[in-house]
Amino acid sequence: MTTHILGYPRIGAKRELKKACEQYWSGQIGIDDLLAVGAQIRKENWQLQKEAGIDLIPTNDFSFYDQVLDMSLTIGAIPKRFEEVANATTNPLDLYFAMARGYQKNGLDITAMEMTKWFDTNYHYLVPEFYKNQKFKLSHTKFLDEFKEAKAQGVNAKPVFIGPVSYLLLGKAKETGFEKLDLIDDLLSVYIDIFTELEKQGATWIQIDEPFLVMDLSEKERQIFERVYQTLADKFPALKFILTTYFEGLHKNASWVVKLPVEVLHLDLVRGFEQLDTVLNIVPDTLKLSLGVVDGRNIWKNDLQASKAILENAISKLGVERVLVAPSCSLLHVPFDLDNEPETTSLTSEIKNWLAFAKQKLTEVAVLSALVEEELPEEIQSFYNANKLAMDSKRNSELIHNEIVKVAVGAISEGDSHREASFETRQPLQHDALKLPLLPTTTIGSFPQTKEIRLLRSKLKKGEITEEAYNEAIGQEIEKSISWQEELGIDVLVHGEFERNDMVEYFGEQLSGFAFTKFGWVQSYGSRAVKPPIIYGDVSRPEPMTVAWTAFAQSLTDLPVKGMLTGPITILQWSFVRNDQDRETTANQIALAIREEVNDLERAGIKVIQIDEPAIREGLPLRKEAWKTYLDWAIKAFRISASGVGNQTQIHTHMCYSEFNDIIESIAAMDADVITIETSRSQMELLDAFVNFKYPNEIGPGVYDIHSPRVPNQTEMEFLIEKAAQLVPVKNLWVNPDCGLKTRGWKETNDALVEMVNAAKALRKKLEVVA
Incomplete structure (x- = not known):
């Protein structure tokens, strides 16, 4: 044969x-x-x-x-x-x-x-x-x-x-x-x-x-x-x-x-x-x-x-x-x-x-x-x-099954997937709590992962430095990044994710039911390779994963710092998933683990929490007849992860490189307070789906492409912001890059963000009359 x-x-x-x-x-x-x-x-x-x-x-x-x-x-x-x-x-x-x-x-x-x-x-x-x-x-x-x-x-x-x-x-x-x-x-x-x-x-x-x-x-x-x-x-x-x-x-x-x-x-x-x-x-x-x-x-x-x-x-x-x-x-x-x-x-x-x-x-x-x-x-x-x-x-194998996790998933109720109040009720409460300007600026989460940062993690894994020395060095990077963002004039800050290797691998390493490889690289695009975790068993969260570093960053500034998490569907999609259990069940297990983390971040005083779900659209079945079944459980998994917080806590999500036209109702059903999306390469074309649908919540259409080394100028970004402002109510509009900045160098990151902040500031007075 x-x-x-x-x-x-x-x-x-x-x-x-x-x-x-x-x-x-x-x-x-x-x-x-x-x-x-x-x-x-x-x-x-x-x-x-x-x-x-x-x-x-x-x-x-x-x-x-x-x-x-x-x-x-x-x-x-x-x-x-x-x-x-x-x-x-x-x-x-x-x-x-x-x-x-x-x-x-x-x-x-x-x-x-x-x-x-x-x-x-x-x-x-x-x-x-x-x-x-x-x-x-x-x-x-x-x-x-x-x-x-x-x-x-x-x-x-x-x-x-x-x-x-x-x-x-x-x-x-x-x-x-x-x-x-x-x-x-x-x-x-x-x-x-x-x-x-x-x-x-x-x-x-x-x-x-x-x-x-x-x-x-x-x-x-x-x-x-x-x-x-x-x-x-x-x-x-x-x-x-x-x-x-x-x-x-x-x-x-x-x-x-x-x-x-x-x-x-x-x-x-x-x-x-x-x-x-x-x-x-x-x-x-x-x-x-x-x-x-x-x-x-x-x-x-x-x-x-x-x-x-x-x-x-x-x-x-x-x-x-x-x-x-x-x-x-x-x-x-x-x-x-x-x-x-x-x-x-x-x-x-x-x-x-x-x-x-x-x-x-x-x-x-x-x-x-x-x-x-x-x-x-x-x-x-x-x-x-x-x-x-x-x-x-x-x-x-006994490694695969955890009865406590199975019981928890079986006990999920309808109320676990809904916020306390509607977005219309939450929005003014969040605006009052955060006191952000028109066209608030933020980034998607990660900052450049330099050779020095990667070497630091490598030395820790090899036992060449102590955990105390590693934490001190990471803390210094976070302090520098917070100070730098304040100087730039960014409104909602991030801690930079210097301690993280990959947005899925980092969480998988702290969850039970995951295994990891050293050389299991898979191409994502161009020279970008990812090392997907392996989900082999029932998933749970033994202890908090991000709270310490996020709370530390928040202690350094009076401006809000976003808690940065990866959502259950993206963790599912970007892992090698067990093939002895349906994907919905595994997604709900992950959702409960992320929900615990979200609630702990809120208790630690974090007012803005981003749960990234770039893979929601990617997981869509290729045939439309199967879409509803997938979207029902995928959107519910996200909502389970996000719905345990109070009305004043602002939930963000991020999606990139996806066509949203056919699933915009489901994106709205996620009920995130703010969604950031990739739109720069398409010159805001992808925003049309949100406009035609009259998307009710706040949107941050990316105003520059981080996957290219070119640095756009202020005029270019102002053009994109004004184009977005013709389509989205200005009071609902955020200004941000289209994705995380992990793969970029510091100089181009600084130069691009300076242009971005200047563009937002220049347009605030011009656009406040229509806000």
Whole structure:
């Protein structure tokens, strides 16, 4: 049975790509050094897959920043504002990075492309920008270079591409008077050029990702899919196309998707297991099926016994030659290698025995292929037996279950998810208590995590400094940050989060039921990698997590200091979650833990508490029919976490890089007193959802993009604030960056916040007449 992988992590086992990219951006290394790091990562990835026994190995899945951005560069979909950059550089990567990060040199000041979540994952992609009558052309040959590179290394290469229809659906029309899909014919001609070049170089297999096939599609979209794939089949009768779908099942689309003229159709049987029987009953004799039975988005070992039964069922109907085995989706979403992880008090040998990272999943795919053979080699039988023991261990472990937590969740009442009074009643009480000016300024929570701060945490973990010395140093950083914010003129301060590693990991480390890795990095966007905690058991809060540092910061100033927490849905979404319990139950467990923390902060005199929920939109099911069920329990979990405080305590929440139009009623139902959102990259476009809905509570639309190193000026921010003031009542408007400042440097942070505060002050007198 043929094995293949849809994609592999590209950041390197120890985040080599992150370090190289950041060194290149800062001028510490040159382009040749950066390219060499990329080549080494690709070589190692391909070698791992060959050694594991993978038959078809992906190429063009490597990226220096984002695979969607790669496609935009390949087909010449360059936003018009970057034309001068394109003309000014002979190095395509400089244009590429400018599109991703913005450009502010050589007299040019250009904003980056918009970034948003990749379906319901925590990965971010750069949103393609489209114009009426736009023409595409083959502009970059990365795909071809990497295919040749793989062939030279003896790799049975299978180039991977985002499909043409999904690529257009992922983008945004930047002009009116046309639809994105009107561009399909011109775009398809470039895909034909791409596949022609690959065929000339000896390509046999090509993987085309069309994740939108699991979405709700219009009749027009269906017809375009059918026309595109018939055209490709006619143009390339010798090429074997693997059409991949993932993150959901095909559902009603199955009846026509199975008729598309491709060699192989890939099904995600982790997220869409129920589709298998339907597809097996209607699959044409000419179509092969790739069955994604190994979870590409979570870190638990595969239940080989269960997966073997699935494969045998398909083989009994199709024959072994028509069944391929694969992960459910690209392994981009899981860490690199479990073998790198030491056993710790958190990641015990027992828990580690339940896990599989990308490298281990390669072995699982290969073993599953062997398990359907009549006679098993001894090493395969041994691996299979060990897997069964691991499954039994996980099911029966005492580490997983906490009866006190289960009782607490069962006792949640309707009243636990409602504030004492309505927002209309709370707002004047909060204004009287806080005495803030019009257009109050704040930041989202975190300040730059310098090398010195990271080194401090590292030394504490290694025992090289005492906890007392560490606390003294952190306290000094907080004191400096409070004084600095007062000097800047910011109205609601934060303590800076210098003691925190990651907004989810930090909380997980203080909650029961969580385990942590040392090298379990997963790409979030560009050079940004996160290390998701592992929720393996029932969750509770043994003791306060943030109260001491927040109360200390508040003792240094008469201005309000925000308590900074991560919300239950974001902790859930940005962790690797246990797969033996429904997500709603786990979310409620986390919500009760955060509720205890919120109440303790209020008792400590904290009047403003922010509960970040950037992942609410991300967790939305891909099909609308499942939205209500998810939103009901997700919004309730947030409200459980926030509703234990009095009317005068102001609850903030923060969301970023999400489209809110379809769920704005649910966002309002969260009943946060203030919501801060990302709007700068879209020039306040995302604010339209709140305006059209007449969002009743206070809003802080981000006035500058922290994910770009460029520093916007006061005039630019005044323009965005005034634009927001035309849409939102001024008395409900806050001024803030669009996200936390953890990844930025101190100079650019200071310079940008000076401009932001000056913009707010300049507009207060002008706008108070309409407040």
